[in-house]
Amino acid sequence: MASQRPGPNLSRIATSLGVSVATVSNALSGKGRVSDALIERIRAHAAELGYVPSQAGRALRTGRSGVLGLVLPDIANPLFPKIAQAIEYAASAAGYGVLIADSRGDITAQTEAINRLVERGVDGMVIVPRRATRISGASCPVAVIDTASTPGNTVAADHWQGGKEIAAHLASLGHKQILIIGNNRESNVQNDRAGGIRAGLQPGMRSETLWIERLEHETGAGCRLGLEEKARQGFTAFAALSDLQALRALTELQQDGISVPADVSVTGFDDLIWSPVVTPSLTTVRMDMDTIAEIAVSALVERINESGTREGVLVTAHTERVPMQLIIRQSSGLMKPATKNLRDGELVE
Amino acid sequence: MASQRPGPNLSRIATSLGVSVATVSNALSGKGRVSDALIERIRAHAAELGYVPSQAGRALRTGRSGVLGLVLPDIANPLFPKIAQAIEYAASAAGYGVLIADSRGDITAQTEAINRLVERGVDGMVIVPRRATRISGASCPVAVIDTASTPGNTVAADHWQGGKEIAAHLASLGHKQILIIGNNRESNVQNDRAGGIRAGLQPGMRSETLWIERLEHETGAGCRLGLEEKARQGFTAFAALSDLQALRALTELQQDGISVPADVSVTGFDDLIWSPVVTPSLTTVRMDMDTIAEIAVSALVERINESGTREGVLVTAHTERVPMQLIIRQSSGLMKPATKNLRDGELVE
DNA sequence: CTGAAAGCGCTTACAG
DNA sequence: CTGAAAGCGCTTACAG
Missing domain, CATH: 1.10.260 (434 Repressor (Amino-terminal Domain))
Known part of the structure; x- marks a missing residue:
């Protein structure tokens, strides 16, 4: 029985x-x-x-489970809490539950994760792809959160504009040489951010880009980034493409006795958990994850209600870009010629 | 139709x-x-x-949804990715899906979140309570992941033992005065960790505890912790009760020109995402989240299979403690009288 | 070894 | 305004 x-x-x-x-x-x-x-x-x-x-009775009768899937293949992504929270909130408000599927970073496992969700009968799903994954025929509506450069329809923060905000901010502080620090050259998100920074440079400013993944490939994981050398070469601003890299830069500079923000500025992206509490607190650019989640979920819900049959379609009618917001904190400061003395003064005292 | x-x-x-x-x-x-x-x-x-x-058909017939709920009321908890991933993996291996419910930090909302999961027909749930919440009659089996000091049955890392590992490590390095840095005096987890550290102190060592929440209440959010002053008082080891606080301590010390690990040691807990990549990388203590998740999920599954009726019972038969593992990285170093020179040497070179 | 039938709980045309 | 009935897809005793 x-x-x-x-x-x-x-x-x-x-x-x-x-x-x-x-x-x-x-x-x-x-x-x-x-x-x-x-x-x-x-x-x-x-x-x-x-x-x-009984959800089961209702689901069997209506053909709708009232559940959305959330696929996050990038395991340790520090944005995960914010994304999951925003999606859960938006879904919950729309009367949906959220089933998670993490593929532990394994690229092929993304497909498995998607299948598992389909088997559980989700009405639709939100996918945050690792790198430029092609989302192939899940048999339900799909919303992709990535970046506007991803082929296909997506909802995304306007990473390019976020980069321009950073560039404008650094320009206003008088910086001339910007070192862009990225993790992964293949990432659409990081490329958009870097592109935005470069596009926002004023005449007389120049930038160079350091990809950590590549450096680590040559030098080993957890290696130093050689930022002191860069500072000596005249770089005064270190614009990381994520707060994790910003943190890495900040601590390396500090350990080398270079003072932030007195000597150089450091900026990040994403306003991650630690950004407000480190010393100096990190200037960064925040994604409006709530809005992004809201758009993704409502596009999904609309599509679900509109069609009786479930189809494997991308639901965002076109690419939506949600603006990012610059958050100025202590890690970015005004360039002054006399910083050298200031710093020595601090150390000696 | x-x-x-x-x-x-x-x-x-x-x-x-x-x-x-x-x-x-x-x-x-x-x-x-x-x-x-x-x-x-x-x-x-x-x-x-x-x-x-069809899960719906099967669920209606069997009375089982094949879904477990995961309640994580602590919004921005940086452990979230690891927990969610471990639970999802264990659940998935046992043939269950995972429905998430985040209550955005609101304490009363935890009950709502639990209710939402019950309405969705979960067969059981894993709850990571914020502080010492009493889990009241959810009408399904419940496994709590917290700390052994929580009243009721739980699965937990052995935070106390983790603290003792830290103390032993610091003792072996020759430290005499330890500043314990916690965030929240009410947290069972943090109290256990701090208690473990104190219990592990050798004769001749002493400790003092700094609670950030309290400090911020007096001084404002994001305030400095005044660690330079503590260092001057003779504290040579800063043992944070989470890597987030460790990071805060590390960056503050560095900005004040105190070198880690040459002058002082810093340790944390949890091995969070940034711990291996900051400079210096953080010595920390890691929870075996996979084992914890495995225990929680299998206790849940056992209880689900054993009883035809769903009852609101805590499923772990007794409190299970999973050992934590010390991970020694660069941020903890040997105390030596001559560190001052060493450090200057590094800076000058 | 295989099949007919009941029933899980719900919603929705349809009839009254 | 209210009710009888069908049926969503599945599993499980039970009969053959």
Whole structure:
């Protein structure tokens, strides 16, 4: 026998009130025509009994599970908390649950993760792809959160514009030589951010880009970035393409006795958890994850309601770009010629 | 009419093969007695058609959703990625999906989040409570991941032992005065960690504890911790109760020109994402999240299979403690009287 | 070894 | 305004 659900069902409420299950269902959902008095009685009784509708029964009948999948293949992504939280909030507000699927960084495992979600009957899914993955025929609507440069339709922060914000900020501080620090040359997101920075440079400014992954390939994981040397070459601003790299730059500079922000500026991206609390706090650019999640989820929900059949379609009608917001904190400061003395003064004191 | 599922169902396979749905079901699940030849044919045909069983149908019939809930009320918890990943992996291996519920830090919202999961019909849930929340009657089996000091049954890392590892490590380096840096005095986890450190001190060593939350209450968010002053008082080791606080300590010390690890040692807890990549990389203590997740999930699954009725019970039969592992990196060094010179040497060179 | 039938809980045309 | 009935897709005793 099937195991008993603990709570009451429609039938129990109906019997106990001497009405039909159809009427109970209508009263609870507010759909069919039921007299106000009866609606009142039914709802009160249902509440009293602690009635919780069976998702299984509803799902079987309607063909909708009321659940969205969230695929995050990039394991240790420090943005994960923010993304998951924003998606869960938006989905929850739209009456959906969120089933997660992490593929532990394995690239092929992304497909498996997607399949698992399909098997669980999700009505749609949000995918944050690792690098430029091609999302192939999941049999349900899909929204991709990545960057505008990704082929196909996506919702994304405007990483390019975010880069321009950084460039403008650094320009206003008087910096002339910017070292852009990225992790991964293949990443669309990082390339957009770097492109934005370069595009935002004023005449007389120049930039150079350091890709950590490549450096580590030659020198070993966790190696130093050689920023002191760069500072000596005249770079006064270190613009990382993520707060993780910014943190790495900041600590390396500090250990080498280069003062931030007195000697050089450091900036990041994403406003990750540690950015406000390190010393100096990090100037960064924040994605409006709530808006992005809202757009992704509502596009998904719209598509789900619109079509009776589930199809494997990308749901964002076109690429949506959500602006990023510059957050100025202590790690970026004004360039002054006399910093050298300042710094020595600090150290000696 | 209910919207059509896209794929074939048991009935379609049965008709197309001229057998009954019962036989198809039995063949696919391997439960009833079906001849090997028929099993073969049915499975081949099902695969060919791309048959995906309906979770809704199965759930309605069996009374099991095959889904576990994960409640993480602490919004921005940087451990979130590791926890979610470990739970998802363990659940997935046991054939379960994971539905997430984040309550955005709101304490009362935890109950709402739990209710939402119950309404979605989860078979059980894993709760990582914020502070010492009392988990009240969710109508399904519950596993709590927190710390052994939490009332009720839990699975947890052995935070106390982790603290002792740190103390032993610092003792072996010759440190005498340890500043313990915590965030939240109410946290069971942090108190256990701090208690472990204190318990592990050797004769001749002493410790003092700094609670950031309290300091910020007086001085404002993002304030400095005044570690330079502490260093002047003779503290040579700064043992943070989380890598986030360790990072805060590290950057503050560095900005004040105090060299880590030449002048003082810094240690953390949790081996968070940035710990291996900052300069100097952070000595820390790692939780075996995979084992913890495995224990929580298997306790849950056991309880689900054992009882036909769903009850609101804590499933870990007793408190399980999973050992933590010390990871020694650069941020902790040997105390020597002559460090001052060494450091200057580095800077000058 | 195989099949007919019941029923999990719900929603939705349809009839009254 | 209310109810009887069908059916979503599955699994499981039970009969043959």
